[in-house]
Amino acid sequence: MPEKVFEINKESLNFIEQIVEEDIRSGKHAGRVHTRFPPEPNGYLHIGHAKSICLNFGLADKYNGKTNLRFDDTNPETEETEYVESIKEDIRWLGFEWEHEFFASDYFEQIYEFAVSLIKKGMAYVDDQSAEEIASQKGTPTEPGKESQYRSRSMEENLNLFQRMRNGEFGEGAKVLRAKIDMASPNMHLRDPIMYRIKFDKHHRTGDKWKIYPMYDFAHGQSDSIEEITHSVCTLEFEVHRPLYDWYIKQLGIFPSRQIEFARLNLNYTIMSKRKLLQLVNEKRVSGWDDPRMPTITGMRRRGLTPEAIREFADRVGVAKRENVIDVSLLEFCVREDLNMRTERRMVVLDPLKVVITNYPEGQTENLPAENNPEYKDSHHREISFSREIFIERDDFELNPPEGYNRLAPGGMVRLKHAFIIRCDETVINPDESIKELRCTYFPESRSGQDKSGIKVKGVIHFVNAADAIGAEVRLYDRLFKVENPDSQEGSFLDYLNPDSLKVISDAKAEPTLKNAKPLDKFQFLRLGYFCVDKDSTSSHLIFNRTVTLKDTWAKVHKK
């Protein structure tokens, strides 16, 4: 119907949207769009899944369709309920709600009947050979395979054997059910693919009811059909499976779902393989699936990323069939863009250097207003305190300032954010040559917002009042790997872990307004970056995770 709508639509469409719009235009499935997100519950979702989730739910959303959540749980060996729960939590956190929640295991009975019908049509047979024998007959991509000696069993015998497989009369691996297609096909997946295998593992939902389980190829497409999924979107590696996907649908005469493949997301400096992520967790290279350095949804949530930022990212990376490696800087951009608008600012000193304001009266304290977010004209203000002793960032003072340095140096001046301009009069040195403290004078006339001093300074630095600063633990995260592509390096990907991916600062000094920060609260620590309160944080032991630094032009220029 809405032909005009599409003509008006001038934005460029990705190739999947083009397919969908063509289908709607031609009236296929009466214009209905129904997608699904089909995770296997054997691990946690990561940013790559987020792209798929945004794609599937986004497609349905855009074209008035629906999206099912379907757990592809056909391998009882690796699948667990723990994962089912985490997957649901992560999808909801990303901001999506599914139409139906299904499990491939819901369809085991029906899929079994599908298999029986193929046997009856003479298109499937029970093979008694071992996995090795079957593999040896399979041929190679360039050589045809050989037919099994069991290929020509009678339909009655196949029916009987398959029933007995279901009954548990044969041991694991003793027999499989195979589709009878073409052992000489140039497509390996069409060389009599295995449909069912015998497994005695306890299934996370069906327990030990089943002794046989369908393979991916004989479960996924069938589930799509049962749910009348119109567009079954998956990643590129399933492209060669599509002829088989279509073959089963045709032979079974069931709802013709269409499989469409797109290129999965790759991010530099990170790995996306579930197996390797699991290895990081198992070997305690990270603290768990939700370690803030992990590319998992749960890890990124703990790190302080927002659903909005992730969705924006998924949108910006696009959808195509070309292999790609996205630069993490794009993710960081999306995160900063979102956090800049939504987070309140606070002052925290990570590496404190004491400063004594020698001309500030002892015992005196004054409060100064500080805006919470300059992005909002009418943002609220909070009070910060100021007195004779304060802490500044050790980094913000240089004994021998390099060219272009505009923070504090001997004899130099800077403004303390929200407060006064100070001048460094004296540097107190420890016996070991390190800097013990600074003795400065302040200019009472230079008070922020009502500066009558006439002094112009180039630099502005943050500080906290020593008298009421509170302690905090701050965890500084950096990329988990030190090379762009840890997967395609010599040796193990573990050899390329970044040893500096986590730096813990146990005694940072924070302004007291942070005292009641709750887990997941997000802030911008002025001039440092965006931070998120860790889930283990309490008011007596505050913990902040650095989500991402602020852009730092100076650091970049100065690095050389």
Added chain:
RNA sequence: UGUCCCGUGGUGUAACUGGCAACACGCUUGAUUUUGAUUCAAGAAAGUCCAGGUUCGAGCCCUGGCGGGACAACCA
């Protein structure tokens, strides 16, 4: 020496299906700035893997190469 998929700035995605290669990130420079942030402005950067062909005209169509990826789990 098989089948399938894919080749557009550094990265990613576009180019209304044949009409001046655009947008974003990143990068550079400048302005503003009480965050070396944000914001704003300007700029560098691809002639579309190569070679033929069709056409007035090709990133888009055709042919042939070259390059990359996927496929030989009783995983998904």
